[in-house]
Amino acid sequence: MPAMIPFNRPCLSGREMEYMRAAVENGHSSAKGPYTTQVQDLLRSKLNAKDVLLTTSCTDALEMAAMLIDLEPGDVVIVPSFTFSSTATAFARQGAKVRFCDIRMPDLGLDPEHVESSMDDKVKAIVTVHYAGVASDVRRLRSIADRYGVPLIEDNAHGLFADHGGQQLGSFGRMSTLSFHETKNFICGEGGALVLNDEGDRGRAHILLDKGTNRRQFLEGQTDKYTWQGHGSSFGLSDLLAAFLLAQLESAPEIMAKRRNVHQTYMQLLEPHASHLNLGLPYQHPGDTPADHMFYVLLPSAGIRANVITEMRHHDVNPTFHYVPLHSAPGAIELSDRLQPCPVTDDVSSRLLRLPMSNDLQAADQERVVSALVEAVEANSVTAV
Numbered sequence: 001m002p003a004m005i006p007f008n009r010p011c012l013s014g015r016e017m018e019y020m021r022a023a024v025e026n027g028h029s030s031a032k033g034p035y036t037t038q039v040q041d042l043l044r045s046k047l048n049a050k051d052v053l054l055t056t057s058c059t060d061a062l063e064m065a066a067m068l069i070d071l072e073p074g075d076v077v078i079v080p081s082f083t084f085s086s087t088a089t090a091f092a093r094q095g096a097k098v099r100f101c102d103i104r105m106p107d108l109g110l111d112p113e114h115v116e117s118s119m120d121d122k123v124k125a126i127v128t129v130h131y132a133g134v135a136s137d138v139r140r141l142r143s144i145a146d147r148y149g150v151p152l153i154e155d156n157a158h159g160l161f162a163d164h165g166g167q168q169l170g171s172f173g174r175m176s177t178l179s180f181h182e183t184k185n186f187i188c189g190e191g192g193a194l195v196l197n198d199e200g201d202r203g204r205a206h207i208l209l210d211k212g213t214n215r216r217q218f219l220e221g222q223t224d225k226y227t228w229q230g231h232g233s234s235f236g237l238s239d240l241l242a243a244f245l246l247a248q249l250e251s252a253p254e255i256m257a258k259r260r261n262v263h264q265t266y267m268q269l270l271e272p273h274a275s276h277l278n279l280g281l282p283y284q285h286p287g288d289t290p291a292d293h294m295f296y297v298l299l300p301s302a303g304i305r306a307n308v309i310t311e312m313r314h315h316d317v318n319p320t321f322h323y324v325p326l327h328s329a330p331g332a333i334e335l336s337d338r339l340q341p342c343p344v345t346d347d348v349s350s351r352l353l354r355l356p357m358s359n360d361l362q363a364a365d366q367e368r369v370v371s372a373l374v375e376a377v378e379a380n381s382v383t384a385v
């Protein structure tokens with residue numbers, strides 16, 4: 001029997017264990033150690049950022065972002081409905097209400113038209129997600145945010161090292177966040193980063209990460225002791241995990257090339273079937289460097305997805321659905337300031353199917369995935385007619 005093709009398979013790039021051993025042996029495995037510094041320097045220079053702080057997750061980086069923009073009760077933050085719960089919860093935890101906006105075809109990013117018509121004086125920030133590492137209309141969103149004098153924040157959990165029109169994703173907003181969760185392109189189990197593009201946020205961001213203290217100033221010799229300054233938490237990533245992550249990031253060109261290859265192979269295998277099966281294939285902006293974070297298809301109808309998943313699993317292939325819309329989820333009743341329709345989110349969310357994706361996925365396995373998909377869609381489309 002063929003082995004199950006898992007949805008995701010975390011891949012080592014080579015030096016992870018060596019670096020982790022060194023992190024233990026050099027006696028600094030807690031946050032802000034030497035590997036953390038190397039990773040932060042690498043990311044800062046690649047992203048042309050003012051500062052990068054490694055965090056325990058993208059969720060934590062989003063929480064820090066929400067703390068940095070000083071939200072007050074009654075404030076509203078615009079968030080796409082088609083995203084992970086953390087994108088919304090981070091801002092709701094700071095007392096704001098979330099206003100969900102729709103996404104648009106074909107990039108599945110936040111719809112600037114809907115954002116524009118949802119703006120009022122309560123809105124204190126706009127948060128955009130670059131779904132699958134494909135840029136949302138970040139320039140237009142930035143110009144709306146600037147016109148209203150509110151920050152744009154990029155939840156860039158999927159898009160590290162992708163660019164849009166030659167500019168790195170994550171560098172358009174006042175700040176952006178990254179994820180190094182085991183399902184992402186670059187991993188360390190659980191991890192994230194807050195990317196600061198505004199010098200003015202650096203001081204407070206370090207206090208937030210250092211449990212509310214000015215420990216950074218102490219470590220840099222600017223004060224003889226460190227003291228409690230205010231809000232903060234234990235947001236810093238262990239240096240053990242930063243060591244693992246450094247090995248991954250040093251292999252970024254190879255990892256990105258492998259993912260590009262997997263993406264292109266799926267496209268070549270699926271293009272001949274897309275039209276007669278009425279399958280939507282993933283969109284990428286021409287000329288952009290993509291992150292190739294995931295490969296999804298849009299099925300012809302929502303009604304067949306559960307059967308397609310079950311039948312593909314019978315062929316030892318494990319696809320999965322993705323975000324359940326936030327605007328109609330139970331959490332929205334309490335945490336959203338008003339419930340507005342998001343029809344594109346509803347439609348995409350009900351038809352989207354993510355195919356197995358990992359750096360080392362082999363072409364022969366991709367052929368198995370595609371033939372299981374084609375067979376299942378054909379069988380169910382016939383039943384549906």
Ligand SMILES: Cc1ncc(COP(=O)(O)O)c(C=O)c1O
Nearest residue numbers: 057058059084086157179181192
């Ligand atoms: C868009 C988006 N933001 C944030 C997160 C949360 O990331 P983490 O698991 O690193 O907290 C996810 C998780 O996949 C995500 O898809």
